[in-house]
Amino acid sequence: MKEIHDDVLKYQLIEESNYKTRFSMDILHDTRLIQVPAGGFIVKEASQPTYLFYLVRGRAKLYASLPNGKVSLIDFFSAPCFIGEIELVDTDHEPRAVQAIEECWCLALPMKQYRPLLLNDATFLRNLCVALSHKNYRNIVSLTQNQSFPLINRLAAFILLTQNCDIYREKHTQAAEYMGVSYRHLLFVIAQFTHDGVLVKQKGGYIIKDKKRLTSLAREMDPLNNFTTLFH
Structure with a gap:
């Protein structure tokens, strides 16, 4: 500072x-x-x-x-x-x-x-x-969204919210706790994103390769938020 x-x-x-x-x-x-x-x-x-x-x-x-x-x-x-x-x-x-x-x-x-x-x-x-x-x-x-939507939507929004310069670096334990899911469940969805080419694993985090897919999933949960302002 x-x-x-x-x-x-x-x-x-x-x-x-x-x-x-x-x-x-x-x-x-x-x-x-x-x-x-x-x-x-x-x-x-x-x-x-x-x-x-x-x-x-x-x-x-x-x-x-x-x-x-x-x-x-x-x-x-x-x-x-x-x-x-x-x-x-x-x-x-x-x-x-x-x-x-x-x-x-x-x-x-x-x-x-x-x-x-x-x-x-x-x-x-x-x-x-x-x-x-x-x-x-x-x-x-x-809280309502956490109770009403599957993890794939919530994680997409979380990744968009916490990324910086298209890199996602949040610790899995903290992300799982914040969204109220098990560590194993979180890793399963991240592996799915990686398999589908949405994320690419690198040292210390993940590169976001398919922002449109993440945004689409996030907007299913939050239609009024286009999430595009989070990217530079």
Whole structure:
């Protein structure tokens, strides 16, 4: 993670993301532009974030380390959205890791300085409530899909969601746990994708060779999502 001192790019991203409308106060002077490379951390686990982030480009994943040593995927974020808002509201909340799937660009406000101001900003709090309600609805839809569709559809959507530059690298154990299936069942469907030429195994992951097939399978489950924006 590094701060980028480029006012032209910063104000371009501010305008593109409607960042100013999220607040009633003038926050532009103290807003920083942060770049996080793919695989880098926006928030580190158990470490209180220094900033309230507003993701304006890129995708990230939220996960937690469990007492038994396992790592559990919890959720995925795509721009535009706040990151660190729970830690802003609840100082006792133990932060979970937020890791960039692809290069991410964030607008950031110093957390300590702005916490009392933001917690009294009705516009910000209203936007935050709407964002949290959308996140809750998305989680409900995801749970319903997990219960209603076969793994081949869910895995296709998961691969599209987590790929970077047409490479899928998620650990099988974490993917299986996230989708609520057995490790063996997951490997069976991945082997099917490999056999059909949808994926090609390489060291450290899989190359996506047939994006149309994955997208078609994913859209059977989520018709309103064309998934094409996930590819560059």
